[in-house]
Amino acid sequence: MKTYIILTLLLFSSAVVFPQQTKRDSILRNVEEYKGRVLKDAAVFINTSNTTEQRIKAIQKHAIIYDDQQKAMFKRIVLSENEKPEIRALALNKIYAEADKDNEFLNQIMRWFSNPQTPKALRDETLSLIGNLSFSSMPGILEPYHKMVEDPDVAFREFAFSKLVLNGDARAQQLLIRGLEGQNTKPLDNLTAIRILSSAPKKDFYPAVYKILLETQNEDERLLAIQTLGGYPAAKEKLASIFMSREEKSKFRENALISFYNYNKRETVTYLTEILGDPSASADLKIIAIQLAINERKAISYRKKAKKADKLDTLIRDISNGRNDADKELTAIAKKYLLLVRPVF
Structure with a gap:
């Protein structure tokens, strides 16, 4: 009997191993x-x-x-x-x-x-090769980039600026800032310059980007400025006015809310009730608002402190019941809020 069991096990293991070995051999x-x-x-x-x-x-x-x-x-x-x-x-x-x-x-x-x-x-x-090298941003490799900020080929200027700014090069950063301010010829277009400057360790570029937010007629520039300025205290009021405004396009309101929240998490919650009660607010804006509310209220510490549901909880409950909006994704995230936050009604 014992011999029979051993033989059975050997046959079974062979049936498992051999197909795997065959597959490996085929791949090789x-x-x-x-x-x-x-x-x-x-x-x-x-x-x-x-x-x-x-x-x-x-x-x-x-x-x-x-x-x-x-x-x-x-x-x-x-x-x-x-x-x-x-x-x-x-x-x-x-x-x-x-x-x-x-x-x-x-x-x-x-x-x-x-x-x-x-x-x-x-x-x-x-350019493609050096961009893929792991050490392309190391200080010892940066020297050639300094003269390349004036390269006639924009792709090489962009690459040089991106590496220098990422490593905190003050001269490269100032060249881009002065270009945004219109003080000299732009080494790069505004969108590219802002994207590169956003990687800088020091945020000296904030005032120049804020000026663009206030003055530009270019929607792409305005949207990128909104996304970039969440950490700039002087822009807080402006960002709040954008995501609260019924006159603003949805894409600006949504990105302004996210940008504001990234640096002002608790303060953001004070705006969410009005956003959810705003009939002009897009479903996407309301979905973002509820997700931010989940982020701030799902912690056990908050649930212990919140003895009774507030107006924000009530609005979200109404949305979960489909009373105010039939959007399925919005209804789903409202139900998620109730499940995770568990407000006491």
Whole structure:
């Protein structure tokens, strides 16, 4: 009997293991077959007797090169001034990882990257490569970026500013701020400048962005300014007036409420009752309002302190019953509020 049980267990385990092993073997076989195809296509690319079109078509569908000897050949193609820029760029695209392993190669890439005279196809590829390097924002790498804030190519200006501002470079930040204020030629458009400045460790840009909020006629600029200014004390009153105004578009009210809440959580709750009772408020605005109320009231500490339901609780209960609004998502989040906050009526 014991022998029978052991044999049964062995047969069962074989039935489980063998299919898994077969699947692994199939995956490994497919990987090796794919590597073989890459090897063959890379050889077509390396062969200079083929046309440019043939070489590009052969390799562009593959993400990387696997064979070490072919990687070395691709590197030689990248470095060769006899090759066309688009060929050099494509070769570089397939051996990004080599830049991490070869300082001399990386230094050459950085020289191409920072030089506006580099052929465009190759230079654009260096931008993509350097943007993907984990150390592209490290202080020692930042030096070439300083002169690139005046680069004739806007993509390189944007990249340089983004790295410098992120690392707290005061000069780069001031150049963008003065551009927003109209004191000099804008190095970048307002939307890009605000997005980059929002990553700055120091928020010296707040007054300039607030001025844009007050003056711009561009809706995209106004919306981004609203999203950016939640932490600026001087903008609190303006943000509150936006999300409370029945004259404002829904997108401005919704983003102003979120921006205000991010830095004024408890104070935000005092506005929510009026928002939920506002017939002009969009369903999305009310959904945001209820979610913010959940955030602030779901804690046990609040539930212990709140002995009786208030007006906000009552409004949300009415919404959950579908009395004031038939929007399904709004009704659902109102029910979620009642479940999590548990107001005592």
